[in-house]
Amino acid sequence: MNQTLAAAPAEAETVLRYRQCRWCSSPTEHFRLLCPVCGSTDMVEQSSAGFGVVRRVGAVVRSEVLEHRIRQSCAITLDEGLTIPAVVTASRYEVVPIGTRVRLHAASGEQETAEFRLA
Numbered sequence: 360m361n362q363t364l365a366a367a368p369a370e371a372e373t374v375l376r377y378r379q380c381r382w383c384s385s386p387t388e389h390f391r392l393l394c395p396v397c398g399s400t401d402m403v404e405q406s407s408a409g410f411g412v413v414r415r416v417g418a419v420v421r422s423e424v425l426e427h428r429i430r431q432s433c434a435i436t437l438d439e440g441l442t443i444p445a446v447v448t449a450s451r452y453e454v455v456p457i458g459t460r461v462r463l464h465a466a467s468g469e470q471e472t473a474e475f476r477l478a
């Protein structure tokens with residue numbers, strides 16, 4: 360397990376996995392079987408360091424009034440070059456502009472979306 364950049368306490372699964380093509384080194388989601396660029400099936404599983412940048416901002420998924428938090432759906436481009444759908448949790452008074460640096464808070468299970476917080 361790669362612990363070098365793991366700053367967050369390990370309360371849940373906080374490793375975000377992805378696949379990287381051995382031929383063209385394109386990164387893609389961990390569940391894909393084919394490289395979206397060259398179509399190769401020769402992919403290696405990698406772990407993301409968990410840092411990225413907000414690329415697109417979508418709707419507020421949930422507003423937790425008591426905790427003054429919002430959960431906003433976003434597209435995050437990881438430092439590894441892969442763009443994934445995710446949820447960013449922020450304070451209700453914070454805006455989440457495009458280009459915001461975020462850090463992985465909880466990785467996705469098979470179904471769930473990865474959760475990020477402002478870095």
Ligand SMILES: [Zn+2]
Pocket residue numbers: 380381382383384385394395396397398399
């Ligand atoms: Zn490829």
